[in-house]
Amino acid sequence: MEQERDKPRCDQVIEILPDPLVIIDSDYRxxxxxxxxxxxxxxxxxxxVGRRCHEVSHQSDQPCSRHGEHCPLEAVFGEGQAVQVIHVHYDAEGHEERVRLQASPIHDEAxxxxxxxEVVQPLPEAEERTTPLIGRSRPLMxxxxxLQRVAPTRTTVLLLGGSGVGKECVAHYLHQHSERVQAPFVVVDCGTLGESLIESELFGHEKGAFTGAAGRxxxxxxxxxxxxxFIDEIGELPLALQTKLLRALETGTIRRLGGNDYQRVDVRVVAATNRDLGAMVEAGEFRADLYYRLSxxxxxxxxxxxxxxxxxxxxxxxxxxxxxxxxxxxLGPELLETLLIHDxxxxxxxxxxxxERAVILAGDGPMRPEHLFAGEGTRSDIPRAAAATAETDRLLERRRGRVDAExxxxxxxxxxGHRGQAAEQLGISERTLYRYLRQLRGENGARSGTAAG
Known part of the structure; x- marks a missing residue:
């Protein structure tokens, strides 16, 4: 009995740990x-204590999984395994911060x-400065x-999507949240190189391998x-090099152009394309075995x-x-409306x-809607009713006329006083809310100065 009383309590044990830590039950509490x-x-x-984790960390009455995020609690209780994810959390003042969560199961005697x-580690400043994935929309979450699920693994990832969606940013995110973060992140764009250059760029060359190869x-x-x-525009890779790339992925070895020996390399490949690789396989333009290996x-x-x-x-x-x-x-409501109705x-x-073009055209004056699409057969030429979808109307309604001092x-x-919650309610970013607050403080100071004078 005396021994039972001498056992340290849970709250005493967790105070020993050097990182922020919370213990949560299956009901998110x-x-x-x-x-x-x-x-x-x-x-x-x-x-x-006693509140649900999503109410505290996300300032939401719903679990983060309802908004498309990977919920560590649901993963731990569902799969019985420890998980690591990156989330956006809020502090008591509503400030937004990216954190790394390391969640582990705690078992009873049975x-x-x-x-x-759940150990909560704010991301180091160096990681915060890396290219982020901006936004909180459900598709992005x-x-x-x-990405959080696949980033810690060694699995090859194939990024699909149209031109300009940000596939390189996504590849960089995968690298930043993998165990390889301290090693190089290297990019090659197959769409900008000729066949001979792609081979030399990817695999290197020996001296004399081709005209102009003056050294290794x-x-x-x-x-x-x-x-x-990161191999961008993988669909542009010539068939002859697809075989060589497949060997590198399968064996972890490469051979320089003009060389005889294979070198072992430890590389995680992330590939990207805006083309339909499945259709290219059917047309004989892309190797089926490489396609299945990449995908x-x-x-x-x-x-x-x-x-x-x-x-x-x-x-x-x-x-x-x-x-x-x-x-x-x-940005004012009129500028946001102009941006939101574009496709x-x-x-x-x-x-x-x-x-970037609008900033140049606006010069020292205010930015106006016509600066946004100048020279493009501007979207202001399109009737508003035809240009806006129901979804766009919803977004505009949420923002229009809501951001003034009052x-x-x-x-x-x-x-x-929670700024993060207030920004979400207003339909603006927290950064923009800070700018409004600075403007309001400046205006109040100016009025006080005038009255005093």
Whole structure:
């Protein structure tokens, strides 16, 4: 009996751990949290114990799986295995932060899973600076859920989607969230190289292998050793080289052009195409065995037209990185409406180009809708009723006329000062909300100065 009393309690044990940690039951309810969690996210253990994890971390009344994210709790209780995922979490002030979650099952004496232990690690600043996948739309969250599952594995991934959807960003995301993150991420675009150049670029060459080969050169497979090789426009790879690529994938060895010896390489290949490889196989333009090897884990990257909810956040992101674009933030309702009714056949790349051109055309003046599609037979020529779909109308209704000083104050009051929740209620990014708040503070300061003078 004395021994039982001397056993450390759960809350005592978790205080020993150096990282933020919460323990959650099968009903999503937090049963314990350590002080590290409180220090990292501004929630006291008393404030979170008894609440559901999605209410605290996502400020949502629904589990994250309902919004297309990969829920670690459902995976742990469903599969009985530890999992690691990347999520966006909110702290007590509503600030958004990307975190790595390491979730593990906690068993009872009978061997049944009783709880999940979840270690929460804010991503290092270096990882935050890498190219992100911008947005919170359901199609994007479904994509991120797939990527989080396959990223830690060695599986070859085939990215499918139209030109400009951001397949290289997706490949980079896979690399950043894999065990190869400290090794090189190497890109080759088969669509920009001739047949002889592709072979030399991928596999390298020996001195004298062809005219102009003055010395030995490492190929990109060797350069990417230990890391990830992203092969873009794989459908453009000539048939003769498809055999050589298949051997590299099957055996983990490559031979330089003009060489005799095979070299072993440890490379994870991510390939991408906007072409129909299945149809190319039927037409004899692509090897069937290579197609099946590449498509071990196919991932469809959605068109921008399928994720228009992300356009405001993407516009914020691009304008903040375009020279001179920062001063046009936040975008007004009329500009957002013009962006939302466009179809974007060129996808995310087209949106960025539109905004870059608009910044140049606006110059020192305000940005206007005609700057967005100048010289294109502008979409303002298209009748509004014909251009807008029901989905676009829904997005516009959610945003139109809602972002002014009073709307910002009302949203903050309704959300108890939580800026992340207020931004979501207003239909804008948290970054844009911060800009509104700075503007309001500046206006209030200017009025105070005038009154004092």
């Amino acid at each position: 937090i049963v314990s949290a350590n002080r590290r969690y409180s220090e990292a996210f501004g929630w006291s253990p008393e404030a979170v 061997g049944n899973i009783r709880y999940m232990g 479904r994509l991120v859920g797939l 050169k490492k190929g990109l497979f060797e350069t990417a050793h230990g890391g990830t090789l 071990a884990f196919p991932v469809e990257v959605p068109d921008l037209a399928e994720r228009k909810d992300d356009i405001p956040a993407l516009a914020d992101h691009f304008l903040s990185r375009i020279e001179g674009g920062d001063r046009f933030l936040p 974007y056949p060129g996808n995310v790349r087209e949106l960025r180009n539109i905004l 709307a910002v104050r009302a949203a903050l009051r309704a959300c108890d």
